[in-house]
Amino acid sequence: MTKRLLIMILCCTTLFDLSAQKRDQKLENILKDAVKDFRGDIGIHVQHFKKNKTASIQADSIFPTASLVKLPLLVGVFQKIDQGQLMLKTNYVYRTERTYSGSGLMQFFKDSVDVDLSTMISLMLSYSDNVASIWCQELAGGGLAINPLMEKLGLMNTKVNSRTVGREAAWQQYGWGETTPRDMVNLISLIRQGKVFDERLSEKMYRYLKNQYYNGRSLAQFPADIATASKTGSIDKARGEVVFVHAPSGDFAFSVLTKNNEDTQWTSANEAEVLTRKIAALLWNYFEPKNQYEAFDPVE
Numbered sequence: 001m002t003k004r005l006l007i008m009i010l011c012c013t014t015l016f017d018l019s020a021q022k023r024d025q026k027l028e029n030i031l032k033d034a035v036k037d038f039r040g041d042i043g044i045h046v047q048h049f050k051k052n053k054t055a056s057i058q059a060d061s062i063f064p065t066a067s068l069v070k071l072p073l074l075v076g077v078f079q080k081i082d083q084g085q086l087m088l089k090t091n092y093v094y095r096t097e098r099t100y101s102g103s104g105l106m107q108f109f110k111d112s113v114d115v116d117l118s119t120m121i122s123l124m125l126s127y128s129d130n131v132a133s134i135w136c137q138e139l140a141g142g143g144l145a146i147n148p149l150m151e152k153l154g155l156m157n158t159k160v161n162s163r164t165v166g167r168e169a170a171w172q173q174y175g176w177g178e179t180t181p182r183d184m185v186n187l188i189s190l191i192r193q194g195k196v197f198d199e200r201l202s203e204k205m206y207r208y209l210k211n212q213y214y215n216g217r218s219l220a221q222f223p224a225d226i227a228t229a230s231k232t233g234s235i236d237k238a239r240g241e242v243v244f245v246h247a248p249s250g251d252f253a254f255s256v257l258t259k260n261n262e263d264t265q266w267t268s269a270n271e272a273e274v275l276t277r278k279i280a281a282l283l284w285n286y287f288e289p290k291n292q293y294e295a296f297d298p299v300e
Contacts, residue, residue: 020052021047021052021053021054022051022052022053022054023053023054023055023056024046024048024051024053024054024055027046027053027055027286028055028056028057030282030286031044031046031055031057031279031282032057034275034278034279034282035057035275035279038258038271038272038275039261039262039263039271040237040258040259040260040261040262040263040271040272041058041061041063041258041259041260042057042058042256042257042258042272042275043057043058043059043061043063043180043181043255043256043257043258044056044057044058044059044181044254044255044256044257044279045057045059045180045181045182045184045185045254045255046185046252046253046254046283047185047189047252047253047254048250048251048252048287049189049250049251049252049253050249050250050251051250056181056182058181059180059181059182060157060180060181060182061180061181062157062174062178062179062180063174063178063179063180063181063238063240063257063258063259064174064175064176064177064178064233064235064238064240064257064259065158065174065175065176065177065178065179065233065240066175066176066233066234066235066238066239066240067103067128067133067176067231067232067233067234068177068179068184068231068232068233068240068241068242068257069133069160069162069176069177069179069233070124070125070128070133070136070231071184071187071188071191071209071231071242072146072149072150072155072158072160072177072187073124073133073136073137073140073146073160074121074124074125074136074205074208074209075146075149075150075153075187075191075196075205076136076137076140076141076145076146076149076160077117077121077136077139077140078196078197078201078204078205079140079145079146079149079197080139080140080141081201082197082198082201086117086139087117088116088117088118088121089116089117089118090116090117091114091115091116092114092115092116092117092120092135093112093113093114093115094106094109094110094111094112094113094114094115095111095112096109096110096111098131098134098135099131100130100131100134101130102130103127103128103129103130104123104127104128104129104130104131104132104133105123105127105129106120106123106129106131106132107129107130107131117136117139119132120132120135120136121136121208122208122211124136125208125209125211125212125231126208126211126212126213127213128213128214128231128232128233134163137160137162137163142160142163142164143159143160143161143162143163143164143167144164144165146160147159147160147164150183150187153186153187153190153196154186155179155183155186155187156183157178157179157180157183158177158178158179158180158183158184158187159177159178159179160176160177161174161175161176161177161178162175162176162177175235179257180257181255181256181257182255184240184242184255184257185242185253185254185255187242188209188229188230188231188242188243188244188253189244189253190202191205191206191209191229192206192229192244192251192253206229209229209230209231209244210227210228210229212228212229212230212231212232214232216268216298217232217241217273217276217277217280218230218241218243218254218256218276218277218279218280219243219280220277220295220296220298221277221280221281221284221293221295222245222247222280222284222293223291223293226245226246226247227246228243228244228245228246229243229244230242230243230244234266236261236264237259237260237261237264238257238258238259238260238261238272239256239257239258239261239270239272239273239276240255240256240257240258241255241256241257241276242254242255243255243280245284247284247287247288247291248288248290248291249287249288249290249291250287252283252287254279254280254283256275256276256279256280258272258275268298268300277295281293281294281295
């Protein structure tokens with residue numbers, strides 16, 4: 001075990017010391033009331049760092065990651081950068097046989113276009129690009145390299161399932177990846193706090209997470225001048241989001257994950273997306289009573 005990895009594990013142990021965190025029962029009750037009529041399964045984890053308080057609903061239940069899996073992929077790529085096996089400036093040649101449907105822009109690239117690793121990471125996180133994400137997963141060494149790394153970070157319930165030997169059954173059940181609301185909050189918090197590999201690499205990862213094209217859910221519920229880092233995920237019967245918020249009264253992070261959703265429509269009126277926006281607004285006004293904010297109607 002390297003000295004750097006040992007330090008990283010010790011830092012993670014300190015971060016996840018639940019005995020040092022206080023439970024915000026009032027907020028939990030508010031959240032339970034807000035989600036009681038949701039037609040599906042929902043998990044929430046909220047952590048306010050200055051207050052050292054948390055609120056949870058099914059925070060350790062397993063949910064599909066959908067595109068939230070791209071956070072573990074990001075960390076997997078940076079493990080290779082930390083080891084000197086990858087560089088952000090390295091160019092790769094895109095081939096059209098990599099075309100994969102779904103979100104993103106790379107599927108429309110012309111054959112033989114050069115693209116560097118930094119651009120691939122940006123597309124993966126900002127536009128949730130599936131082609132770039134699968135490529136990044138390959139470069140990271142796949143799930144067999146990423147999953148042990150998640151365990152070393154203390155994220156025991158976060159796994160990459162797709163294209164990972166031995167996780168075929170999990171892939172059938174959860175899709176590309178699986179995680180919990182608590183794990184997602186802990187992962188983005190580790191990155192923010194400079195506790196993944198080192199502060200230099202953590203800061204670079206965090207900068208990528210601050211550029212979010214899909215800003216119509218939780219991010220739209222905060223004043224536009226508030227800095228955030230986030231990632232969304234969507235499949236037919238599941239929606240998810242993790243957000244780190246730099247609020248005036250102190251940073252907080254939260255994750256809202258759903259599964260078995262009855263409403264599967266792909267519009268902003270999707271029940272899970274409406275509820276996620278409601279929760280984000282609730283959290284902002286709960287933590288920021290002196291900076292109350294009412295979001296504008298969505299711009300279609």
